[in-house]
Structures are given as C-alpha cells and as structure tokens.
Amino acid sequence: MSHPDPYDVLDSDHAFWADAVADAVETRSTGDPIVIKGGVSPSGVPHIGHANEILRGAIVADVLRERGHEVRQLFTADDRDRLRSIPRKLADLDGDLVGLGEVDAGALGRNLGKPYTDIPDPFGCCDSYGAHFTELLRQEVAKLGVDVAFVSNTELYEDGSFEEVSRHILANREQAREVLSDYQSKVDDDYVPFFARCEECGQLTETITDVDLDAGTVSYRCTDSEAGDGTIDGCGHEGTASLRDGKLPWRFEWPAQWKVLGVDFEPFGKDHAEGSWPSGVDIAENVVDVEPPVGMVYEWFTLEGDALSSSEGNIVTVGEVLEILEPEVFRYFFSKAPLKQRDFSIENVDQLVDEFDEFERVYFGESEVDDHQRELAERAYPTVVDEIREERIRIPYTFAAVLGMTDDPDQREEIARREGHIPDDAPEWAIEQALARVERASEWARLTDNAFNYELKRSAIPDHEFEAEIEQALDELADFIEAGHDGDEIQSEIFAIAKRHGIDVGDFFGAGYRLLFDDSEGPKLGPFLAKLDTAFVVGRLRRER
RNA sequence: GGGCCGGUAGCUCAGUUAGGGAGAGCGUCUGGCUUUUAACCAGAUGGUCGGGGGUUCAACUCCCUCCCGGCCCGCCA
Numbered sequence: 001m002s003h004p005d006p007y008d009v010l011d012s013d014h015a016f017w018a019d020a021v022a023d024a025v026e027t028r029s030t031g032d033p034i035v036i037k038g039g040v041s042p043s044g045v046p047h048i049g050h051a052n053e054i055l056r057g058a059i060v061a062d063v064l065r066e067r068g069h070e071v072r073q074l075f076t077a078d079d080r081d082r083l084r085s086i087p088r089k090l091a092d093l094d095g096d097l098v099g100l101g102e103v104d105a106g107a108l109g110r111n112l113g114k115p116y117t118d119i120p121d122p123f124g125c126c127d128s129y130g131a132h133f134t135e136l137l138r139q140e141v142a143k144l145g146v147d148v149a150f151v152s153n154t155e156l157y158e159d160g161s162f163e164e165v166s167r168h169i170l171a172n173r174e175q176a177r178e179v180l181s182d183y184q185s186k187v188d189d190d191y192v193p194f195f196a197r198c199e200e201c202g203q204l205t206e207t208i209t210d211v212d213l214d215a216g217t218v219s220y221r222c223t224d225s226e227a228g229d230g231t232i233d234g235c236g237h238e239g240t241a242s243l244r245d246g247k248l249p250w251r252f253e254w255p256a257q258w259k260v261l262g263v264d265f266e267p268f269g270k271d272h273a274e275g276s277w278p279s280g281v282d283i284a285e286n287v288v289d290v291e292p293p294v295g296m297v298y299e300w301f302t303l304e305g306d307a308l309s310s311s312e313g314n315i316v317t318v319g320e321v322l323e324i325l326e327p328e329v330f331r332y333f334f335s336k337a338p339l340k341q342r343d344f345s346i347e348n349v350d351q352l353v354d355e356f357d358e359f360e361r362v363y364f365g366e367s368e369v370d371d372h373q374r375e376l377a378e379r380a381y382p383t384v385v386d387e388i389r390e391e392r393i394r395i396p397y398t399f400a401a402v403l404g405m406t407d408d409p410d411q412r413e414e415i416a417r418r419e420g421h422i423p424d425d426a427p428e429w430a431i432e433q434a435l436a437r438v439e440r441a442s443e444w445a446r447l448t449d450n451a452f453n454y455e456l457k458r459s460a461i462p463d464h465e466f467e468a469e470i471e472q473a474l475d476e477l478a479d480f481i482e483a484g485h486d487g488d489e490i491q492s493e494i495f496a497i498a499k500r501h502g503i504d505v506g507d508f509f510g511a512g513y514r515l516l517f518d519d520s521e522g523p524k525l526g527p528f529l530a531k532l533d534t535a536f537v538v539g540r541l542r543r544e545r
Numbered sequence: 546g547g548g549c550c551g552g553u554a555g556c557u558c559a560g561u562u563a564g565g566g567a568g569a570g571c572g573u574c575u576g577g578c579u580u581u582u583a584a585c586c587a588g589a590u591g592g593u594c595g596g597g598g599g600u601u602c603a604a605c606u607c608c609c610u611c612c613c614g615g616c617c618c619g620c621c622a
Contacts, residue, residue, distance in 0.1 A: 007550075011562055041622055081622060186619065226620055250622055274549055274617035299550065300615075307615085336558085341551045341615070351557045351571065358570065369569080373559070402583050419584055452583095491580050509581055521582045 006295035016379035039076035042133035044087035044310035056267040062383040079130035113203035140318035183279035196220035196241035259290035393434035401452035404442030462518035478541035491526025
C-alpha cells in the first residue's frame, strides 16, 4: 500500500508519536489547509473514550501548526446512522445521567431503525435525539479548549453535499460490490450500497430493488433489519427515495466523507483498524477515487479496569472528569502513546496529576531525567497546555485535597505558603490558578470518599481505645484548650504534653484524629482545633461527647 | 478457528524503532529532623521484563510457541 499502515505510522525515531504522524501527513499532504477529522455517532452519552476522536487529532494539529501549517479540525456527528438499541442511561444537557425510567422509553423503542436526527429528543430540548447528544459532546469539547468545527452528516445528505459521491458509487456499484466483497462475505449480486429512508415508517432499509440514476432515485422495500441480538421490523412498504433521503453504508460513507471534506488525517479506535479501515482505503482508491487520509489507531481506555460503555452505563463524562482535574492534565492523558491499553482510574487520579506535574517540571528543566523523557516533554508539553507560562504553580494534588478541609481561601493560601508550595514572589494569577486545584481535589476526595475526605464526626464519638497515658494527655490538652489559646499555641502544647507523658507524638496525634475523624491521619491539629467551637473540642477530647 | 494490539516493581508508567548497564515516581520499611501522621532529608526494600523454546559472545528488545486482556474477521458504527 502506498499509504502508511495505521499502526506503523506511530513508529519512528521521534520521542513523541504525534511527530511521527505529522511526518506522514506532511509526506502525503496536497497542501494547506490540512484537514483533520474525527467522528462518532451520537448514540448516547458521550464519555471520555469519545474524546480520543477530538484530542488525538487536536494534538497532531498542534504539532502541524507548530511546523507552520494551516490546520482545520473537523468532527462529523454521524447522525444519519440509525438507532439500533436503547442505551440504559441518557443524560440531560447539564450532563447529569438519567435512567430510562425518567424519559419516554416507549417512544424511543418505536423509533428503532430510524436516523438519530429523525427521532424526537427524549428531553424535548433539542431538535432531535441526534442533535441532543451532539450538543452534549460539543459542550464537553468546549471545556477542553479545542478549536473544532462540528459537521452533521445528516446535513451533508440533505444539502446535497453527498449527492455526487453517492451517485458515483451507485453508478459503479458493480465495482463497489467487487471491492467490498473482499472484506465482507455477505456481499452478493443483489447488494446495493445504499440505505433508503422509508417514506411510510421512516426507517432506513437496505433492500434496494432498483436504481434510477437519471431520476436520482432508488426503489426500495422496507424490510426487517438485524440489530445485535434482535430484529427491527420493517413495514413492508415499497417506494422510491432520492439520494438525499437515505444514506451510504458506513464502509462507503467513510471514504465519501474523506472525499467531500478533503480529509488528510483521521485517528480512529481499534475497532476500525481491521475492518473498516482496510476496506475504506480500498474503496477510496478504487471506487470513490480519492486518496485516503493518513490513519492512526488508538487503543480503547478502560474505566477502573472495565470497558467504557454507554449502553451498560459504565461511563464517566469529560465534564465529570474536569470537576476533579485540570483540562491540561486531561489532555496529557491523551498525549501518551496511543497503542497502549490504558485504564482511567478516578480512584488513582492523584497519580495521573502527579505524573503531569513531573512532566511539566521536566519541560521547564526542573527535574533530572534521561534524554528520551526530556525530548518527549519538550515536544508534547506545548500540545497539552494552552499557554506556556513558566511561573505557573502546581500544588501537589493530595496536598490540595487536604487544603480543602478549610473553606477559608486566605487560610488555604497561608498554609500552602507555609509549606513551601507557593513562592514568596509568586504572581497573583499563578496563586489563583494553583488554589483552583483545591476545589478539584476536594471534589475528588468527596467523590471517592478516600483517605482525604476528612469528615468531622460531630454527632457521635467514634469507637476508640487508648492507653492510660494517652487518656491523661488528652485530658490535659482539653484543659489547655478550655483555658483559651490560639492554633499555634495548641500545636506546641500537643508536642509539650506528649513529651511530658513520655508518649510518642505520633500516637498522640493519632488519638486526636481518631476522636475527631475516626481516621489515623488528618489536618494539622492545632489550628484545626482552634477553629472549632471550644465546648465541642473539650468535650470530645475528654471522651464525653 | 484466523488476523491485529497490549501484558515491564505492590500501584502508575518510561525504556523495545537500529540487541550490550532493568529504570522513574508513588507506596512500603528504617533512620534523621520536627510545630505533626499534610512537609523535608538520608538510606533500604522491591521485578523469572506474561510462560517456555530458539538465534547470538550478548535478548525486555529478533524468531517460534503458549497463556492472559481486548479488537476485528457477521451486522452496526
């Protein structure tokens, strides 16, 4: 094949995969602007896996722009595809997940087999089911700061953009059959590469009985279609449809998009790699008559070890993830090698953020690493952040989670400074951005209810068992606090009391955390106790309430 | 059944393109310091590089084979 294999395109002596892809695109390119495309059918709630279709392309686009090219990034909503099954979970335009019971599921069931853009929006807020979920994705992409133009497939059919290529494919349907039959055994002599929309029931049917290119129509019979395990019943109607009232089968539609939109590069999931891609290349070259784009395969992510699945409801949306980490950390995740199977773990998201922080330090030469790591950071970092600013400050993620225990912004900043996470000469904007992580890390702690989700056990005293020495020490501390002292004084006294009683300071702190949080660790105790109401603290330290 | 991708320390991952020292961070443990267990310093711990075979002076890297996870080879995208 004259074009690169979608796996091999990632192989090169570049440290960063996007440079290898950019090389291939430059070799193929027929001039600027370079067009990069992605696409997905708006079948349900968009999840982080769908972001591959946007972010992988956006990263390559950045590299190409850095090389001086003009780049245009497109995303096709493949919204003329038909609804084949009803997802278990939907989401409103705020991105909040909604079960099927809260919408008219029956209405959806009656629309099986129809294009997404012909189905009413179950939430009633958009023009159609397809428009609803495309809008949801558009909102998520906006949060990532990617400049990408959305294109509706349905509109391309309705405004005639696909008409010429559809006509061409139908005129050469013998050739189309022959080419596709190398990839799909089901293709027989009756196969016509077009689905017509039934004028009676609105379903797309694959049974085309005649083609009249002069009139620009096809004749069809509305027959049953298979969908997964089940069958969607056709209505049996026989009629004619124009080339704008139907669609090309995916294997032809993809190359048709390449032709109509002038696509130079397209990343796609591994599900396409062995099926649609090879046939798409063949069809592009030998039926549609267009040079196929450079293709690139990406592996799928798992979520906490399990497959992401809209229909199964095992998903996390981009919006949800951006509640707990910065967009640049999210982009960083997508800048890593595409062929590696990766798990996205909310549980361990602190590790991802730590990794990003280190990556950033490497870029700014603040961390000693080997040549490969440095070269990778040099190339990849600029595609991950929207602006390179060296004075940026990152508060370690788990530390930010701890800072979340105090609501007072001034106190957060003060603690961060005291612990050396904010330099004295830090600019205001950098401090503001750094502290913004506190909200995200706190949300993460709440979401996962992990060790950083310190919750003051105010209503009832946690189970506890202390040695006599520690109990005496706690009583003394209670007396000290009752007498009225500030946070620093209390903190000092904790150490002094521990010393006097000959008990381990750690054990003493541990006792305090146990009584207050039912945990073995927690916030800096002195200042924390000083902020609570004295009566409660004293009573709790005496194990009375 | 056939093809393809992935499998490196407890965890997250580099390194495999052109064969030569198995690595980083986190975690864990020990010690130090101490206004902490949220910080810092020093040290230690840790892997049959999925298993086996082969080629080679030398294999995480190349070849064969097997195992595990996933995708494709029907439909749909």
